[in-house]
Amino acid sequence: MQLFPRGVILPFQKGKTLMRGVEEMPAPCAVRLPVAMAQAESPIAHLAEDTPLATGQELCRQGDLPIRSPISGTLEGSVVINHALFGDLLCADIQPDGEAEERLPIVPEEELTPESILNIAREAAVYDELDGSPLWQKLQQWKLPQSGRANDCILVADATENDIYGSSAWAVLMEQPRLVLFGLQAAAKALGMSRYHIATLLPRHRRRVLKRAIGRENVYTVEDEYPVTQFADDKLTVYRIGVQACLALGRALKQGICHTSAIVTVAGDGVPAARNIRVPFGTDLSAVLSACQAETDVRLVLGDAMTGTTCPDLHTPLMPGITTVLAMKHQPIRVPKPCIGCGRCAEVCHARLLPYEIVRRLENMHYERLQHLSPADCDGCSACSYVCPAGRDVAADVLKAGEAKGMYLTWGEDDNE
Numbered sequence: 151m152q153l154f155p156r157g158v159i160l161p162f163q164k165g166k167t168l169m170r171g172v173e174e175m176p177a178p179c180a181v182r183l184p185v186a187m188a189q190a191e192s193p194i195a196h197l198a199e200d201t202p203l204a205t206g207q208e209l210c211r212q213g214d215l216p217i218r219s220p221i222s223g224t225l226e227g228s229v230v231i232n233h234a235l236f237g238d239l240l241c242a243d244i245q246p247d248g249e250a251e252e253r254l255p256i257v258p259e260e261e262l263t264p265e266s267i268l269n270i271a272r273e274a275a276v277y278d279e280l281d282g283s284p285l286w287q288k289l290q291q292w293k294l295p296q297s298g299r300a301n302d303c304i305l306v307a308d309a310t311e312n313d314i315y316g317s318s319a320w321a322v323l324m325e326q327p328r329l330v331l332f333g334l335q336a337a338a339k340a341l342g343m344s345r346y347h348i349a350t351l352l353p354r355h356r357r358r359v360l361k362r363a364i365g366r367e368n369v370y371t372v373e374d375e376y377p378v379t380q381f382a383d384d385k386l387t388v389y390r391i392g393v394q395a396c397l398a399l400g401r402a403l404k405q406g407i408c409h410t411s412a413i414v415t416v417a418g419d420g421v422p423a424a425r426n427i428r429v430p431f432g433t434d435l436s437a438v439l440s441a442c443q444a445e446t447d448v449r450l451v452l453g454d455a456m457t458g459t460t461c462p463d464l465h466t467p468l469m470p471g472i473t474t475v476l477a478m479k480h481q482p483i484r485v486p487k488p489c490i491g492c493g494r495c496a497e498v499c500h501a502r503l504l505p506y507e508i509v510r511r512l513e514n515m516h517y518e519r520l521q522h523l524s525p526a527d528c529d530g531c532s533a534c535s536y537v538c539p540a541g542r543d544v545a546a547d548v549l550k551a552g553e554a555k556g557m558y559l560t561w562g563e564d565d566n567e
């Protein structure tokens with residue numbers, strides 16, 4: 151491990167996944183696609199059991215956004231599942247059958263307008279894998295209020311993948327670089343931005359291949375340290391979307407294909423070989439693990455090693471926003487010891503916080519002045535926990551302090567400070 155003034159270099163475990171293309175799930179599996187919270191009225195009640203469905207067929211709408219069937223098959227009805235992260239969810243239960251696919255009408259490229267691009271992003275149900283939110287909603291919120299700001303802003307497709315195991319963004323980029331760029335350009339057009347590029351941390355020879363494919367002006371190389379904080383040159387306001395979202399938008403615009411699957415890195419010491427695999431939304435992760443020959447007694451982590459969440463139930467459906475799934479056989483258990491005041495957590499904090507001091511005040515209930523240490527600026531990157539020689543989960547405590555703001559951080563506020 152190498153320390154930097156801000157950030158930390160991680161030991162990449164991406165390995166051979168980088169050399170392999172994107173694989174398909176070997177056989178279509180049944181999916182349980184979340185359509186609403188369990189308490190809500192079923193939005194698919196109008197569909198009879200045994201309704202045949204095509205891939206991409208609209209099941210219902212969540213507000214303006216269509217929810218589309220990720221596979222071709224038969225609707226068996228609805229089931230309530232207890233999702234480890236989202237609680238009780240009502241899901242459409244779809245059994246695979248056939249290869250029917252529904253596509254959107256294609257608008258000729260020269261007729262695409264910002265409005266029509268947004269409409270297609272919505273109708274194709276494109277999700278941004280960076281946070282699992284609908285791309286259309288994001289772009290609408292970001293639309294530049296005045297064209298005068300356009301030169302100060304840049305839209306970035308984030309292919310940095312600087313966490314430990316994930317390589318799905320790199321795999322997508324190596325496989326379909328032009329379509330990713332096309333989707334990015336369209337998203338920039340929808341926003342009224344003239345600047346855009348793909349930010350990446352690819353190994354040098356892969357970067358060369360990428361630059362040859364899409365032009366060096368479209369590729370930006372980020373610093374090799376975790377977490378990445380600079381996605382473009384200084385002074386530009388960066389708006390970030392995922393490369394899978396760019397690809398999905400490109401496919402919707404050029405081919406009318408709806409966004410019904412994610413490319414997921416399956417890795418960890420519980421699988422014989424890490425791989426990137428295309429998985430329909432709603433697929434049971436236990437099926438994904440078994441397709442990757444994972445061992446049965448593994449711990450499932452949704453997300454990558456630094457910020458992922460342990461998921462106690464292997465029978466969890468894949469949702470948009472998950473691009474790394476770890477099957478961990480050995481999970482290092484750290485026994486936290488008292489803070490030794492080494493300051494390493496502060497050294498690596500890109501938000502320039504004093505994590506040890508925030509935690510100290512939290513533990514000692516010295517809530518006064520805690521807000522002046524800005525714990526709410528913490529984004530949970532976990533670099534501080536990673537470097538802590540005392541084995542403390544510093545990030546969790548800083549996040550707790552940040553989230554608790556409304557509850558007690560103003561207790562005993564000192565006006566003299």
Ligand code: SF4
Nearest residue numbers: 499528531532534545
């Ligand atoms: S988790 Fe928060 S406190 Fe820790 S290094 Fe990241 S931003 Fe800083």
Ligand code: SF4
Nearest residue numbers: 489490492493495538
């Ligand atoms: S890195 Fe850990 S031991 Fe060092 S100051 Fe921070 S919390 Fe304390």
